[in-house]
Amino acid sequence: SWVIQVVGGEATEPFGPNPKGRAVFTSDEYVAFIIAGANRKPASNNDESAALLKSLLAYTGKFTIDGDRFTTNVDISWNEILTGTAQLRFFKLEGDKLSLRTAEQVSAVYPGKKVVGTLTWERER
Numbered sequence: 001s002w003v004i005q006v007v008g009g010e011a012t013e014p015f016g017p018n019p020k021g022r023a024v025f026t027s028d029e030y031v032a033f034i035i036a037g038a039n040r041k042p043a044s045n046n047d048e049s050a051a052l053l054k055s056l057l058a059y060t061g062k063f064t065i066d067g068d069r070f071t072t073n074v075d076i077s078w079n080e081i082l083t084g085t086a087q088l089r090f091f092k093l094e095g096d097k098l099s100l101r102t103a104e105q106v107s108a109v110y111p112g113k114k115v116v117g118t119l120t121w122e123r124e125r
Helices: 046-054
Strands: 002-006 020-025 030-036 056-066 069-077 086-094 097-101 114-122
Touching: 020 114, 046 056, 056 086
Parallel strands: none
Antiparallel strands: 002 114, 020 030, 030 056, 056 069, 069 086, 086 097, 097 114
């Protein structure tokens, strides 16, 4: 799941209640995240191609862990917005569920608003 809590406002699910995604962690401390809206369809024109980009989030990079802090030094991102940045998240691992939460920040999804985003992943067996 991906939930964005607008500070002083409502919680939203930018990609709907059942986004598709994968988080891949490697033994050499790289991570790759991809999240997509659940009901995406192939594009047949420029507007539909642009809509596909807006229903996708992906980035990769080297990661470090310090206590409950998970930092990704992003080397590739889906639209270059994160490339070259250090993305700090707070994590909680409970059984097969991993939650990654941002600190309060200005939103890229809701310009001008402060938000806290939470991604929750469940391990595939």
